[in-house]
Amino acid sequence: MSSITVYVPRDSAALAAGANRVARRIAEEAAARGVDIQLVRNGSRGLFWLEPLVEVATPAGRIAYGPVTPDDVAGLFDAGFATGGAHALNLGLTDEIPYLKKQERLTFARMGITDPVSLADYEAHEGYAGLRQALALAPEAVVQQVLDSGLRGRGGAAFPAGIKWKTVLATPADQKYIVCNADEGDSGTFSDRMTMEGDPFVLIEGMTIAGIATGATRGYIYVRSEYPHAIAALNEAIGHATAAGYLGADVLGSGKAFVLEVRKGAGSYVCGEETALLESLEGKRGIVRAKPPLPAITGLFGKPTLINNVITLASVPIILARGAAFYRDYGMGRSRGTLPIQLAGNIKHGGLVERAFGVTLRELLYDYGGGSATGRPIKAVQVGGPLGAYVPPSQWDLPLDYEAFAAVGATVGHGGIVVHDDTADLSVMARYAMEFCAIESCGKCTPCRIGSTRGVEVIDKIRADQNRAQQVILLRDLCDTMVHGSLCAMGGMTPFPVLSALNHFPQDFGLVVPDRAAA
Amino acid sequence: MTVPLPATHADPSAVLQGVLERHAGELGALLPILHDVQDALGHIPKHIVPEIATALNLSRAEVHGVVTYYHHFREQPAARHVIQICRAEACQSMGAEALLAHAQLHLGCGAHGTSKDGVFTLEPAYCLGLCASSPAMTLDDELHARVTPKTFDALVAQARSEA
Numbered sequence: 216m217s218s219i220t221v222y223v224p225r226d227s228a229a230l231a232a233g234a235n236r237v238a239r240r241i242a243e244e245a246a247a248r249g250v251d252i253q254l255v256r257n258g259s260r261g262l263f264w265l266e267p268l269v270e271v272a273t274p275a276g277r278i279a280y281g282p283v284t285p286d287d288v289a290g291l292f293d294a295g296f297a298t299g300g301a302h303a304l305n306l307g308l309t310d311e312i313p314y315l316k317k318q319e320r321l322t323f324a325r326m327g328i329t330d331p332v333s334l335a336d337y338e339a340h341e342g343y344a345g346l347r348q349a350l351a352l353a354p355e356a357v358v359q360q361v362l363d364s365g366l367r368g369r370g371g372a373a374f375p376a377g378i379k380w381k382t383v384l385a386t387p388a389d390q391k392y393i394v395c396n397a398d399e400g401d402s403g404t405f406s407d408r409m410t411m412e413g414d415p416f417v418l419i420e421g422m423t424i425a426g427i428a429t430g431a432t433r434g435y436i437y438v439r440s441e442y443p444h445a446i447a448a449l450n451e452a453i454g455h456a457t458a459a460g461y462l463g464a465d466v467l468g469s470g471k472a473f474v475l476e477v478r479k480g481a482g483s484y485v486c487g488e489e490t491a492l493l494e495s496l497e498g499k500r501g502i503v504r505a506k507p508p509l510p511a512i513t514g515l516f517g518k519p520t521l522i523n524n525v526i527t528l529a530s531v532p533i534i535l536a537r538g539a540a541f542y543r544d545y546g547m548g549r550s551r552g553t554l555p556i557q558l559a560g561n562i563k564h565g566g567l568v569e570r571a572f573g574v575t576l577r578e579l580l581y582d583y584g585g586g587s588a589t590g591r592p593i594k595a596v597q598v599g600g601p602l603g604a605y606v607p608p609s610q611w612d613l614p615l616d617y618e619a620f621a622a623v624g625a626t627v628g629h630g631g632i633v634v635h636d637d638t639a640d641l642s643v644m645a646r647y648a649m650e651f652c653a654i655e656s657c658g659k660c661t662p663c664r665i666g667s668t669r670g671v672e673v674i675d676k677i678r679a680d681q682n683r684a685q686q687v688i689l690l691r692d693l694c695d696t697m698v699h700g701s702l703c704a705m706g707g708m709t710p711f712p713v714l715s716a717l718n719h720f721p722q723d724f725g726l727v728v729p730d731r732a733a734a
Numbered sequence: 735m736t737v738p739l740p741a742t743h744a745d746p747s748a749v750l751q752g753v754l755e756r757h758a759g760e761l762g763a764l765l766p767i768l769h770d771v772q773d774a775l776g777h778i779p780k781h782i783v784p785e786i787a788t789a790l791n792l793s794r795a796e797v798h799g800v801v802t803y804y805h806h807f808r809e810q811p812a813a814r815h816v817i818q819i820c821r822a823e824a825c826q827s828m829g830a831e832a833l834l835a836h837a838q839l840h841l842g843c844g845a846h847g848t849s850k851d852g853v854f855t856l857e858p859a860y861c862l863g864l865c866a867s868s869p870a871m872t873l874d875d876e877l878h879a880r881v882t883p884k885t886f887d888a889l890v891a892q893a894r895s896e897a
Contacts, residue, residue, distance in 0.1 A: 228867050231879035263866040400861055402822030408863040440769075440806045441862055443875070479769055481804035484860060498764030499796075500803040516761060558866060560827035565866025588828065597823055633824045633865065644823065651822075651860065 218251045219297045222270040222277070224327065226259030226412050227444050228405070233284065234267040240288040241269070250297055258413020260327035261567030262314055270309055273299040279306040314583055319545060320569045321553045322530045323406075325414050331448055334455045337416040343461065345532030349424045350469050357428035358384055361531065363539035365551025370396055370487075370524030371599060371628040371704070373550075373617045379521055382511035383429040386519040391431035393422050393473075394496065394515060394522040397438040397445070398480050398487040401600025403559040403631030407525035409567060411438065411445035414529070415452035419475060421528035423466060424535055426473040429521050434473065437492050439480040449477050484655035488703045489522045491657060502657045503703045524629070526555060545571035550616045550627075560597075560633035561587045576611040579632065591636040595720065597644075599628020601651055602708035604715035605641060624715065626708070641716035641723040646674040648712040656705060662697045663706025669693060670713065677724050687726065690717070746782050749774045754789050764790060764800055768807055777808040812855040813848045815893050817841075818872045819881075821858045824865035828880075833869050834858065836883040840890065853894055 223229070223238040238254060245252045260268060265281035269291075278299040280291060287304060294302040306312055320326065329336040337343070349357045362377030383391060395418065399407035410418055422434045438446050453475050456462045464472045483501045485491045490504035493515050514520025530552065534542045543551045550572035556579060558565045563585035570579075580586070580593060587593050595605040604625040613619050620627050635644070649670030656663045670693055676686045694710035701707040717724055753770040757763040767786060771778050778801050787797045801807045819825075819834045834845065842850035845858045864870035867879030873889050881889075 227862075227877055228864050228879065231864050231867055231870060231877035266867070399863065402861045403824045403865045404861075405863045405865055441859065478766065480806075481765060481769070482806035483804050495765065496762050498762040498790075498800070500799050560824040560865065560868060562866070601823060631865070633827060635827045639827065644826075647823070647826070655860070 218253045220253045220255055220272040221245075221297065222255045222257045222272075222327075223267060224259045224413075225256035225331070225444070225448075226266075226409060227442075228263050229259050229266040229268070230444070232263075232266040232282065236285045237267045237269065237283050237288065240285040244288050244292050245297075248292060250292070252297065255330050257329065258325075258327045258331050259409060259567075260309065260315060261323070261409065262312065262564070263566045264564050265306070268306075269296075271297055271299060275299070275308065277309045279309040279312065280304040281306060314564060314566070314568075317583075318569050319553050319571050321533050321542065321545070322410075322417070322526060323414075323555055323567065323569045324533065325417065326409060326567070327413060329414065331413050331415055332451045332455065334416065334452075334459055334461075337414075341536060342416055342532075343420055345535035346420050346423055346427070346461070346467070348535045349427050350467060350471075354384055354428050354430065357424065357535065360535055360539045361428070364534045364542040365539075365546070365549070366527065366530055366534065366542065367550070367617065368524060369526035369530070369554070369629065371401075371602075371626070373627070376523060376527050379511050379523065380425065380429055382509065383431065383519045383521045386512050388519045390433070390516075390518045391429060392515045392518055392520040393425045393429070393431045393434035394489075394493065394510075394520055395422055395434065395436040395528055396487065396489060396492055396522055396524045397436050397442075398492060399442075399525070399629070400439060400484040400487045401602075401629055401631055403597065403633035404557050404600060404629045405559070406555040406557055406567060406630065408442055408445050409555075410525050410529050411436075411442065412448045415445075415449045416456065417529045417532055418449070418525055419452055419456050419462070421531040422475060423462065423473050424531050425521055425523070425528060427466065427469070427471055429519075431519075431521060432472040432474065434475045435496055435515070436475065436477045437480060437486070437496055438477055439486075440482055446477055446479060453477065483657075484651075485657045485703075485705050488705060490703070492522070493520065500657070502659050503705075505702060526629075547571075547573040547614060548616050548618055550618070554615065554627070554630045556615070556630045556632065558584045558632055558634070561589055561593075561636045562634040563588050563590075570615075572616050573614045575614055576606065576632070579615075580611065580634065584634070587634060587636045589636050589638075591638065593634055594637040594639050595635050595641060595716075597633040597635070597712060598631070599626040600631050601648060602626070602704055602711055603628050603631075604711045605635075605644065605719060606715070607719040609719075624711070626711065641720040642674060642678050642725075643723075645713045645716040645724075646671055646678070648709055648716075649674060652705060652709040660700070660702040660706060662700035663702070663709070666693055666697045666701075666706060667709060670697075670709070674713075680725055683725060687717070687724070744775055746771075746775055746779050747785065750782050750785055754786075764792070764797065765804075768801060772807060775811075777811045780809060814853050815874055816855045816857065816872075817890075818857045818859040818862070820860070820862045820864070820868070820870045822861040822865075824861075825869040828868035830869040833871070833881060833883060833886065837886060840883075840887060851894075854890065 652667035
């Protein structure tokens, strides 16, 4: 009997659901029964309510079973799961699961399919086609591809990636750097983590292309300390890429050097802000720098530095491999390409949904998400992390598009969507936004450092009905100061969740607004 | 977050010398050095701060500033087991605040505190990246998703029996 390939994810979310125990039981059970299996620890498909999602390769395609507990394993073998046998947990062909089938996976094309740390697997799935293209082009032409693709910074700010690349290329220096911002601290986001754990080579390839295009010979990936599995997968993949000549002094014999190093953060949210991150990489406190100078001109150690988020850099290989037009043809308006959207919080089917821009929140929440996990009505969703607005049902038909969201005072951000059911008290969430800002503020500018603490106090007074009407005016005034007076998005955007909660859910603050229907 | 057992028998200065040699000549080496020291010793003892400062040609204030700025670094050893409970928005939407309150009651300590029996350090975390499997926590190096007060108690009991 030939060997059967069984897949058990190594993604953190699968591990947290017991994937290691399941993998161990499968290996034991196979050995006990004399079944020859090859166990592959793949990335996650991103269907987290089904984790651990075990797959088996059959002639018809991969068949999924989930969620599998260690106690299910013996029964799965009894049912002949290794050849796709019928079982209560059998979900059919993985690719036919509607949640997955309806997606447009470009950046996440390999996610859950390959062995994350197998270079051969990566190469067999279009891996390094982008770098080979880049090496055949002049640096200016590579940058032009990124510009033409319409790719914007996926970390949240949505700044056109190609402009940053062009600036770094055009700034002469004896040393330039590529820095990957992998300090994914926003609640409700996990696409960076999934990429690093489930397809680390795509990030490495993206950064290598960036180095070749801009003339940078050294790269750093700044990963938050909360992501040990991502750090381990990246280090292993960097080792393989270096050994195979994809990294090092002479990338694929091109004569161009690019070396890559993983640096671990230390639990500071504000280090996700690019200039604070650079300070941290330099070995200092993660204090935000004033801009200008731009990091693209004076960045890490005072040198021109291209700093992009994980998903931005991981989207580059497919742009180079298939061409800018291929990528640009997805999306709408000035939001081109796809966004790996993360459905999180109180949602029945939480996970990763990569779709072209233009999809609506309602589609995501109900067609993919299946409504709330608790079965109660969804009251509000926070889009774009702790600094994103709470979006009420009246705005769920807006297309996911940077400009459409900005027009209603919301943000797409990093594409994280946190769902709250009708038991949520939005005044509590508003207070938490201020509290979080007070905990994580770097302290450099006054509106953020002091404003956040005053914000907590003012919201407490509103909640306790101490001069409520007056305190609401004070809160709005404070938010205005924070928005316009803060040095970075930490203080500058904390008012987004606060004011959206106040505006859309005034009843939670004890306010009665007779001429306005509560959202 | 890697939370090693405090190796109290290790000589901090000897550990530091090894770490400094490993990172000699590295640009911006302070954070990697502090990580290595904490991984080896369980915390960053105050008395080695001047040694680090001298080696990197920094002031003691600069090194102290970095150690105390980042939530990850500890100046005091943690208890044998470290529990982190995520209290970011996604976990809150699935009852993280109630879970944290339960943990505090069960362990007899506040957030950032050490349990009455001295076995557990309890810390709030701000996102473990398990936002679609909330509420989430870590017990030492192990991640746990969809944690209920009941599963919390079971995890704690198991860790306690191994202590």
